[in-house]
Amino acid sequence: MTMAATDLPPPEPSRPVILWRRFRRNRAALLGLFLFAIVVIMALTAGFIEPDDSLRRAGVPLTAPFINWDTPLGTDQLGRDILAMLFYGARISLLVGVVATLISIGIGIVIGALSGYFGGWVDDVLMRITEAFQTIPSFVLLLTLVAILGSKIEWIALAIGVVSWTAPARMVRAEFMSLRDREFVDAARNLGVSNTAMIFKEIMPNAIPPIIVYASVVMALSILLESALAFLALGDPNYASWGNMIGQGRAVLRSAWYCAAIPGVAIVLTVLSFSLLGEGLNDALNPRQKK
Amino acid sequence: MTEAAPTPALKIENLRIALPKGSDRPFALDGLSLEVKRGEVVCLVGESGSGKSLTAGAIMRLLPEPHVHVAGGAIFVQGEDILAKSDKEMKAMRGERVSMIFQEPMTALNPQKTVGWQIDEVLRLHTDLSRAGRKARVIEMLERVHIPDPASAYHAYPHQVSGGQRQRVMIAMALCLSPGLIIADEPTTALDVTTQLQILKLIRELQEQEGAGVLFITHDFGVVAQIADHVVVLKQGEMVESGPASQVLNAPQHPYTQALIASVPSLTPPPAKCFDAAPVVLKGTGLTKTFAARGGLFSGRRKSVTAVDNLTFELRRGETLGVVGESGSGKTTVSRIVTRLLEADSGAVELDGTDLLACSPREMRAMRKHIQMVFQDPMASLNPRKRVVDLIAQGPIVHGENRKKARAQARELLELVELSPAAANRFPHEFSGGQRQRIGIARALALRPKVIVADEPVSALDVSVQAQVLRLLADLRDQMNLSLLFVTHDLRVAAQLCDRIIVMQHGEIVEAGETAAIFADPQHEYTRNLLSSIPGRDWTPPKSATNAA
Numbered sequence: 001m002t003m004a005a006t007d008l009p010p011p012e013p014s015r016p017v018i019l020w021r022r023f024r025r026n027r028a029a030l031l032g033l034f035l036f037a038i039v040v041i042m043a044l045t046a047g048f049i050e051p052d053d054s055l056r057r058a059g060v061p062l063t064a065p066f067i068n069w070d071t072p073l074g075t076d077q078l079g080r081d082i083l084a085m086l087f088y089g090a091r092i093s094l095l096v097g098v099v100a101t102l103i104s105i106g107i108g109i110v111i112g113a114l115s116g117y118f119g120g121w122v123d124d125v126l127m128r129i130t131e132a133f134q135t136i137p138s139f140v141l142l143l144t145l146v147a148i149l150g151s152k153i154e155w156i157a158l159a160i161g162v163v164s165w166t167a168p169a170r171m172v173r174a175e176f177m178s179l180r181d182r183e184f185v186d187a188a189r190n191l192g193v194s195n196t197a198m199i200f201k202e203i204m205p206n207a208i209p210p211i212i213v214y215a216s217v218v219m220a221l222s223i224l225l226e227s228a229l230a231f232l233a234l235g236d237p238n239y240a241s242w243g244n245m246i247g248q249g250r251a252v253l254r255s256a257w258y259c260a261a262i263p264g265v266a267i268v269l270t271v272l273s274f275s276l277l278g279e280g281l282n283d284a285l286n287p288r289q290k291k
Numbered sequence: 292m293t294e295a296a297p298t299p300a301l302k303i304e305n306l307r308i309a310l311p312k313g314s315d316r317p318f319a320l321d322g323l324s325l326e327v328k329r330g331e332v333v334c335l336v337g338e339s340g341s342g343k344s345l346t347a348g349a350i351m352r353l354l355p356e357p358h359v360h361v362a363g364g365a366i367f368v369q370g371e372d373i374l375a376k377s378d379k380e381m382k383a384m385r386g387e388r389v390s391m392i393f394q395e396p397m398t399a400l401n402p403q404k405t406v407g408w409q410i411d412e413v414l415r416l417h418t419d420l421s422r423a424g425r426k427a428r429v430i431e432m433l434e435r436v437h438i439p440d441p442a443s444a445y446h447a448y449p450h451q452v453s454g455g456q457r458q459r460v461m462i463a464m465a466l467c468l469s470p471g472l473i474i475a476d477e478p479t480t481a482l483d484v485t486t487q488l489q490i491l492k493l494i495r496e497l498q499e500q501e502g503a504g505v506l507f508i509t510h511d512f513g514v515v516a517q518i519a520d521h522v523v524v525l526k527q528g529e530m531v532e533s534g535p536a537s538q539v540l541n542a543p544q545h546p547y548t549q550a551l552i553a554s555v556p557s558l559t560p561p562p563a564k565c566f567d568a569a570p571v572v573l574k575g576t577g578l579t580k581t582f583a584a585r586g587g588l589f590s591g592r593r594k595s596v597t598a599v600d601n602l603t604f605e606l607r608r609g610e611t612l613g614v615v616g617e618s619g620s621g622k623t624t625v626s627r628i629v630t631r632l633l634e635a636d637s638g639a640v641e642l643d644g645t646d647l648l649a650c651s652p653r654e655m656r657a658m659r660k661h662i663q664m665v666f667q668d669p670m671a672s673l674n675p676r677k678r679v680v681d682l683i684a685q686g687p688i689v690h691g692e693n694r695k696k697a698r699a700q701a702r703e704l705l706e707l708v709e710l711s712p713a714a715a716n717r718f719p720h721e722f723s724g725g726q727r728q729r730i731g732i733a734r735a736l737a738l739r740p741k742v743i744v745a746d747e748p749v750s751a752l753d754v755s756v757q758a759q760v761l762r763l764l765a766d767l768r769d770q771m772n773l774s775l776l777f778v779t780h781d782l783r784v785a786a787q788l789c790d791r792i793i794v795m796q797h798g799e800i801v802e803a804g805e806t807a808a809i810f811a812d813p814q815h816e817y818t819r820n821l822l823s824s825i826p827g828r829d830w831t832p833p834k835s836a837t838n839a840a
Contacts, residue, residue, distance in 0.1 A: 011713075012721060183672035186632050187731075190664045191686040191738070192656040205676040 022284040029280020035273030042090040050084035054240045058084070062256045076245070076259045077252050085240035086266055092241045093223045093270060096157045100222035103161025105215050108168025113199050113207075115169070116176025127173075130166050138163040142225060146234050153236040156229060160222045171214055175207040209285035216278030220271040227267055242267050298370035300472040300504025301327040301350065301389075306364035308345050308354070308528075319345045319359065320528045327472065327504035327521075332495070334515045334536070335508045337525035338551075338753040339724075343508045346525075347476045350506070351391055352381050369471045387417050390465040392494075394477040396457035400449040406433075407445030410464045417468055432463040436493060455486035462493065469501055476508045479826075483617040484780070488824040491518050510754065512555045513783070516540055516827025524548045541833055554758035555832045556783040558825065560806040564790055569607040572774045573629070573662070573742050578602040578638035580624050580798075598624040600798040602638070606742065611768065611775040613789030613806065615782060617821070621798035626746040626778045630664050631655060642742065660690050663735035665764075667747040669727035673719035679705070679730055680715040686738040697737075704733040708763060725756035729763065736767065743768075744776045749784060761788055782825050786810055794818045 012018070023029055046054070058071050058081035065074040065082075073082040115126040133141075145159035179185065180203065188202045229235050230243025237244070242263040249260030308320040320342040327333045337343045348354045349361055352373060366373050368389050373381065393399040401409060407429050414425045426445075433441035436459040438452075449457055458478060465473055475494065479487040495518060498505050507518060515522055519536040524545065532545040543549045579602070583595035598621040606612045616622045627633040629640050631647055640647045642661055650658055663686075666672035673682055683701035688694055702715050708729040719727055728748060735743050745764070749757040765788060768775050779785050785792055786806060793803040794817065802815040813819045822828075 011717070183666045183668055184674040186627075187664070187666060187672045187734070188674070188685070189632060190630055190659060191734075192659040192689050193685070194656070197689075202674055206674070 019284045023280045026280045026283050028276045029283065032273045032276025032280060035269050036277055039090050039094065039270050039273065042087045043094050046087035046091055049087045050081060054084040054088040055080055062252065065258055073262055074258055076248060082259065082262055085245055086263060088240040089242040089245065089263060089266065092153065092239050093226065096153070096160065096226040097219045097222045099157035100160035100164065101215050101219045103158060104165040104218050105168050105211060107165035109172050109211065112169040112172025113176055113204070116173035117180055117199050117203065130169055134166045139225070139228065142229065143234070146229060151234050151236050153239055156226060156236060160225050164218055164221060168211065168214055168218065172207060172211060175210060176203055179203045179206055212285065213278050213282045216274045216281065220274035223267065223270060297329060299326045299328050300369060301506060302367040304365045306349060306366060307362045308342065308349055309360055309362035311358040316528065318362065318528055323530050325523050325533065327506050329471065329504050330499065330502045331520045332498065332505040332507055332518050333521045333523060334519035335506060335523050335525060336510065336512065336515055338510060338755065340527065341525040342528040343525055344476055347391065347474045347508055350389065350474060351385060386413050386470065387468045388470050389472040389474065390470045392461050392465050392473065392475040392478045395481050396454065396461045397449065399461060400457060402449055405445065406447050406449060406452065406460050410467055413464055413467055428467065432467045435497065436463045454482055455490065458482060458490050459493065462497065466497055466501065470503060472504050472506070473498065474506045477510070479514060484782070485617065485820060485824040487826060491826065494518070511826065512552060512754070512832070513825060513827035516830035540830060551755060552832050554755045556787040557832060558783055558786050558810065558828065560786045560810050563805045563807045566607040566610045566790065569609055571605050572608050572643060573606040573776065574641040575602060575604045575629060576639045578628055578640070579636045580628055580633065581636055597798050599628065602800060604793060606774045606776055608774055609772045610791065611777055611789045613785040613792035614776065614778045614795060615780070615785050615792050616795035617780060620795040622778045622795050623746055626664070626744050626776065629776060630662055630744050660686065660738040661740050662742045662744065663738055663740040665731050665735050665743060665745040665748045668751055669724055669731050670719070672731055673727060675719055678716055678718060682730060683734045683737050686734065690738065701737060704737055708733045724752050725760055728752060728760050732764065742774045742776065746778045747780065750779070750781060764788070782821065794821065
């Protein structure tokens with residue numbers, strides 16, 4: 001009987017291998033990954049497409065796509081190359097998305113972890129603050145912040161992060177509250193582990209998977225928010241941005257629909273890629289799934 | 292001629308249930324044959340993963356098809372081949388000809404509907420009784436399962452009645468159409484020992500009145516001894532033994548059955564050891580803990596519950612003190628107060644003269660290395676994201692041990708708890724329940740504590756694994772001269788492991804003393820009640836069985 005107790009099952013493959021296997025099973029997630037890769041490649045190669053200035057006049061204004069091969073996707077009413085702007089816009093979208101997501105998830109994790117781990121009055125205070133933020137429509141708050149800070153691209157990314165941390169905070173709090181009462185936390189406490197180590201080394205690794213999945217949602221939302229700001233002409237005018245392009249294309253929507261439609265499609269596909277990625281990550285990181 | 296012999300309530304011939312590809316074995320159940328006669332209780336016994344619950348699913352045709360499906364054999368319920376039935380015919384059979392009692396009555400009942408409504412539903416679906424007729428029948432059924440005040444129970448919601456009452460409701464529901472076959476899937480596992488005995492008696496009583504056949508699924512040989520007429524033993528989907536209860540229990544033939552029965556702890560405690568000379572290591576005085584639900588912003592404090600009331604105990608070096616009681620008796624609260632995972636309201640816990648409850652958080656963190664804990668659920672108590680070696684080495688590292696040295700010690704500890712050194716780099720989910728509990732024990736030992744508090748460390752384990760883990764705990768205790776505070780609800784386990792026990796009820800000690808003395812001559816009414824409720828009390832597992840083969 002002792003032999004049976006010490007027999008071990010064969011070793012499992014390493015964690016990344018398992019995660020990739022699970023991720024791969026979801027076809028939609030693979031599509032999401034593919035689209036995401038294209039956006040990243042666009043952002044990286046923008047410099048090759050247009051080495052000088054994406055906002056320079058490249059051809060006759062309002063050239064339709066596929067007519068002049070210097071400007072394959074046509075030009076807008078100022079004669080700017082839509083393809084070049086699209087590539088540079090990918091940079092801005094990703095930059096804003098990543099920075100805003102880091103800020104919002106960062107604030108969310110700190111507030112949510114403290115509030116969920118300690119509970120009691122800490123939780124009460126932090127949650128009332130969170131609720132105060134939640135009662136203001138996030139876009140209105142964003143407009144106010146941009147109006148105060150100015151529409152430099154760095155401030156926009158910061159402002160988007162600041163208006164979207166409440167949902168991650170609530171989610172992290174819920175994760176911490178459920179994990180806090182698990183026996184392994186008691187077990188660690190019983191070994192004499194300090195509160196800081198408990199939060200970051202014991203509980204956090206177990207709370208991370210849903211946070212990563214949610215980060216993809218925040219990323220998509222940040223890109224949409226930036227586009228919405230740009231559409232209202234509150235974006236940074238010094239950079240090509242998809243929202244800017246739609247905003248300006250709106251004026252010529254009936255005569256040159258492609259000015260607005262092309263960046264619109266880019267936004268849709270990028271946001272879609274993040275949702276699909278998020279779903280795939282959820283499948284991969286969900287511990288209830290096997291292999 | 293066939294008319295003369297009554298058709299059995301249930302007949303299973305050579306049943307095979309296929310598992311999906313990639314499972315640990317191709318068939319969950321391979322060649323099971325059994326027969327339940329009318330008026331007979333057949334116990335299907337096996338450890339977890341033996342396929343006993345899937346058998347119940349197959350009879351009710353409730354398998355999670357198509358992944359898990361019947362691959363061969365036949366099932367006859369009162370002579371009718373149910374595998375040939377259509378879904379619609381099956382619907383009519385369930386409840387009327389065959390019904391089922393589940394393990395967890397709280398989840399098996401709909402929390403949104405009253406008890407009466409749920410029993411009424413069965414009648415509404417299967418009979419043409421009028422509304423008044425149905426109600427009269429429901430009340431009559433509630434009376435038959437001995438629920439006090441059936442009329443008010445009719446209007447109660449499941450959460451408003453106790454666990455035992457809920458199981459009675461389930462039984463009333465199962466029996467209200469007088470089915471010829473009742474399948475009971477671990478119906479008493481979630482219940483306290485005194486309630487368990489009442490439910491077992493009730494099932495027996497009703498079954499005799501109705502003359503129905505009962506297929507009783509359990510893992511507990513005590514329960515088998517209490518209720519079975521006939522026993523079928525399953526091992527990993529294969530039937531290893533089948534025979535009359537007295538024969539299987541007292542003279543098992545198959546080595547597996549012998550090993551299983553030998554693992555059942557005997558109710559006769561070993562002779563008492565004397566600890567009067569040993570120094571007191573842990574001493575609790577006047578411990579009290581009241582749980583007050585935290586009120587909201589505008590609502591006042593809600594009613595409080597006293598979980599532990601003025602508890603005093605002493606634990607000497609090398610001794611094992613058992614804390615025994617039913618659920619809600621406060622025994623788990625005791626284990627958490629002593630290790631200060633919960634703050635007591637008043638009292639003192641002295642460890643070698645230092646009052647743990649008076650320590651500052653910093654002092655307490657340092658003191659923790661002297662008092663360690665083994666938890667109930669070995670899966671939940673191991674951080675799933677850490678490797679075994681890090682789990683075990685964590686304690687010493689926190690207390691200032693060199694990382695490399697702590698890891699090396701962790702590997703040595705693995706050997707001590709009889710795990711292969713290869714286990715060190717695995718994650719907890721790669722182990723079986725018993726192996727995980729060994730890891731938990733190794734972690735507790737890593738700090739070389741003086742006292743180990745064990746909170747139901749074996750109640751989540753199968754009986755054979757339980758015996759191994761208990762033996763390991765006892766060996767280590769004797770080797771390292773540890774003191775053990777052992778919290779358990781299982782009196783059989785307490786009888787074998789503990790030198791002294793304290794019996795708790797409603798947060799108070801009702802009786803304390805040497806194990807042998809209490810088992811031989813309980814003084815308090817409650818202790819007597821507890822002891823007489825142990826299932827299969829009159830049956831002593833044949834210890835020599837393993838040698839006899």
